[in-house]
Amino acid sequence: MKKILTIAGSDCSGGAGIQADLKTITVHKQYGMSVITAVTAQNTLGVVSVWECPVEIVSQQLDCIFQDITPDAVKIGMxxxxxxxxxxxxxxxxxHTRNLVIDPVMVSTSGKALMTQQTIQVCKQELFPLAKLVTPNLPEAEYLLDTEITTRKEMEEAAERLHHQFGSAILLKGGHLDGDADDLLYDGEYHWFHTNRINNPNNHGTGCTLSSAxxxxxxxxxxxxxxxxxxxxxxxxxLSSKLNLGHGNGPLDHMYPIK
Structure with a gap:
């Protein structure tokens, strides 16, 4: 059985973060493990508060996992x-981590900042260059590059710049543009992935879910x-399963394949 480690924050409402990652990993018939970096109080209406785990606990969690059950892939979120x-x-x-995928969680869906400028600098210098793939959405890419991205051409330029900056492949997610939800992979070449936009307002945790998958x-x-x-x-x-839970931006139906 393949083993996947997720390094991320906990979402007590189950829609994103560690909980979304572990559901995704389980549905893919793999063994999920977690290193929790923060505990959030949140629900479909937004993030109320964030408690950051002590760095010593994060370090010890990582040691315990890698010294016993070596992951075949690692996903990083918050x-x-x-x-x-x-x-x-x-x-x-x-x-010597293999198959590292980083979803740079900088801002919550409700607009709450989840990463400081100093943290972003450390990620850019030390963490992102280790990745096989980094998966920013358009607002995150705009923040990283300090530029506006409004067209497919600008997406190509941004993805190429991020690739040269970090050395990793870049999956630039285009869901914030009008029209279909087309994503762009740049790994030295441009690869477009076309997806029809699903009309579903309950899309909490899409970035976590995609990167884990x-x-x-x-x-x-x-x-x-x-x-x-x-x-x-x-x-x-x-998204197509149209799960409807909560009073705000609800979660995905991670378990739809096994119903």
């Missing part, structure tokens, strides 16, 4: 401060393009 970003990067180098594909030895293709098909299914 990194709440620069100390945690540094220790995560250090441990990933120490343990990609990591599952990579763990099985599937190449990057096909891992993304399969992950996007799974994400489309979670």
């Amino acid at each position: 990194i709440p401060n620069h100390e945690i970003a540094h220790v995560v990067a250090k441990k990933l180098v120490q343990y 990609i990591a599952c594909g990579l763990s099985e030895g599937i190449d990057l393009q096909n891992s993304i293709k399969k992950a996007k098909q799974y994400l489309t299914g979670t």
Whole structure:
């Protein structure tokens, strides 16, 4: 059985973060493990508060996992401060991590900042260059590059700039543009992934879910393009199921394949 480690924050309402990752990994018939970086109080209406885990606990969680059950792939989500970003990067180098996918969680769906400028700098310098794939959405890419992205051409330019900056492949998610939800992979070449937009306002945790599903594909030895293709098909299914929970931006139906 393939083993996947998610390094991320906890979402008590189950829609995003560690909980979404573990559901995704389980549905893909793989063994999920977690390093919790923060505990959030949130629900479908938004994030109320964030408690950052002590860096020593994060470090010890990583040691316990890598010294016993070596992951076949690692997904990183919420990194709440620069100390945690540094220790995560250090441990990933120490343990020769394979198949690292990073979803740079900078801002919550409700607009709450989840990463400081100092943390972003450490991620850019130490963490992102370790990744096989980084998966920013358009607002995150705009923040990283300090530029506006409004067209497919600008998406191509942005993805190429991020690739040259970090050395990793970039999956630039185009869901914030008008029209269909087309994503762009740049790994030295441009690869567009076309997806019809699903009319579903309940889309909390889409980034977590997509990046975890990609990591599952990579763990099985599937190449990057096909891992993304399969992950996007799974994400489309979670949205198309039209789960409706909560009073705000509700969660995806991660378990739709096993109903």
